[in-house]
Amino acid sequence: NSAASVARKLSALRTFFRYLLIENRIKKNPLQGIANPKLVRYIPSFLTVDEVFCLLDAPDGRDSFAHRDQAVMELLYATGMRVSELVFCNLGDLDFDTGMVKVTGKGRKERIVPFGTAAAEALHRYFPQRESLIVNRIERGHQPEKEALFLNSRGTRLTTRSVERLISMYGQRAGIQVTVTPHALRHSFATHLLEMGADLRTVQELLGHVSLSTTQKYTHVNMEHLTRVYDQAHPQALNNRQRESS
Numbered sequence: 001n002s003a004a005s006v007a008r009k010l011s012a013l014r015t016f017f018r019y020l021l022i023e024n025r026i027k028k029n030p031l032q033g034i035a036n037p038k039l040v041r042y043i044p045s046f047l048t049v050d051e052v053f054c055l056l057d058a059p060d061g062r063d064s065f066a067h068r069d070q071a072v073m074e075l076l077y078a079t080g081m082r083v084s085e086l087v088f089c090n091l092g093d094l095d096f097d098t099g100m101v102k103v104t105g106k107g108r109k110e111r112i113v114p115f116g117t118a119a120a121e122a123l124h125r126y127f128p129q130r131e132s133l134i135v136n137r138i139e140r141g142h143q144p145e146k147e148a149l150f151l152n153s154r155g156t157r158l159t160t161r162s163v164e165r166l167i168s169m170y171g172q173r174a175g176i177q178v179t180v181t182p183h184a185l186r187h188s189f190a191t192h193l194l195e196m197g198a199d200l201r202t203v204q205e206l207l208g209h210v211s212l213s214t215t216q217k218y219t220h221v222n223m224e225h226l227t228r229v230y231d232q233a234h235p236q237a238l239n240n241r242q243r244e245s246s
Contacts, residue, residue, distance in 0.1 A: 051174070055174045056070065059170060071150075083182035083183070087160050091146075
């Protein structure tokens, strides 16, 4: 179990034993003196805006599923959804009139997220191929998955592993130095929103986080960005750099 998981379980046990003490069911808290494991602060990895654009432009004529793959990556970056949420998206979850998609997250909780023009255009480019995959599956005598938004070459629902592979492959082609994952696009979505001034509560809602503290891990990255902008733009910071270089 991870340190965070152990800490949560210890917290639940402490609450239970405190209750037993109050009810005089036990004479001593067996967890007294036992400390929580030290939690390593997790700082999410993310791509720069330029790296994301290079990734989104990576699919080309060499790829049999270029339109589908671009639509996959555009939708991930436009919505910040998890890869598990993406592969379970159905065509009926998209509303092109409002530009919104219904996302079913952890615990079957639903949220509505905007997906923007670029993702909408990428999806429309992919739809003719999607129809062909459905027809081909019917012609082979198999039941088609007509509801699934993203299909593989067999005409069945795309898997999370397939999405992970294709994003990693396009990341390498785009010349990005680190391994690119679907989760890196989710982190990039959140980080770029915060860098552009979005408030934390809105980002929490878009990501589908139950707790605001989960979203707050992105504020560290955002503070680094703010510090960098400050150092580059504030007159006092510029003056200090000039004095140091003289």
